[in-house]
Amino acid sequence: MTASDQHRPEIVVGLVATPPDHPALVATRLTAELADRLADQVDADVRWTVRDGWGEVAPRRDGGAEALLDDLAQRRTDERWDVAICLTDLPLHTDRVPLIAQTSTQRRAAMVSLPALGLRQLPTVRAVVPDLVGQLLAGAPGGRRPAPRRTPADLTSRVAAIHRAIGAADAGDVRYVASRVTGRVRLLTGMVRANRPGRALLGLSKLLVGAFGTAAFALTTSTIWQMGDALGGLRLTVIMLLGLTGLVAWLIISHGLWEKPDRHTPAELARMFNLGTILTLALATAVSYVVLFLGTLFAAALLIDASVLEQTLQRPAHTTDYLTLAWIISSLATVGGAIGSGLEDEETVRTAAYGRHPEPSGRHADEER
Incomplete structure (x- = not known):
């Protein structure tokens, strides 16, 4: 710290991730750069200090954003922060539309619902959090009010998908919501992003092993070859969808x-x-199906000679016959994969449930890109 820094007033911003799962990944990345962004977008004449921390693994669900803001305000008081921002993966609504963010100048706290931001959560959070901090400081009663280089931007001018809705006037609340239709689509894709489907995919490794075992057995059965040749594309599609469902x-x-x-x-x-x-789970199983299909196709091309296939089908064999064979075997093998899924570790599979989060064992080393 330089001598000039010591003479500048300090403003402490608390950044809380609740639950400490996917939101903690975003918070870790944001903490490393938030002070510089605040100096650039809010006020360069103060010394910004950013503290990050975890919230509850199972935050209160029945109170919505208000419950989060109440808990956050208490945390801010206990930690002696000037303002506090909460990043959460709870899919929140207000008046039946997705809630993206809410600020409360009385509590000097704001929350951001990451799923409502869609797939590009980190870039959007980088853009909106400094403005939320500026709005909280500018409107806080009796608090330190920085003189920003510009008036704190309204989020609607920063991100086109965000719309402004006034909350409780006596509490100085402002809510930012998404549109009813596209906002719901963005919310669902953001929920899948926040639920980390890659973790679900890796957690279902025994399912894939069981499916490969079933596929290996089916490859040696000539009846399956004839069945695949007899079925059309529509019926094979129905079988595939039924298997995945x-x-x-x-x-x-x-x-x-x-x-x-x-x-x-x-x-x-x-x-x-x-x-x-x-x-x-649908995304994880679909990716597993593609892996199974490619593996089965490779095994069929390697093990089944074209002359043997022609003898069974009683006609010349083509590349499409191998594709069809891999298709029907992969669809049937997903049933064997379901049996394999029963061997998975219960806690590993349960992390795929959106409302359940694993207990953190330490700081996340992963980085979101």
């Missing part, structure tokens, strides 16, 4: 991933959790 349903039922509404979880939030779980 059955696998996702089996994973949800056998591992208890379905979220039920209760006094702690409103029905709307439970529906969003279940949609996030279904989409995450």
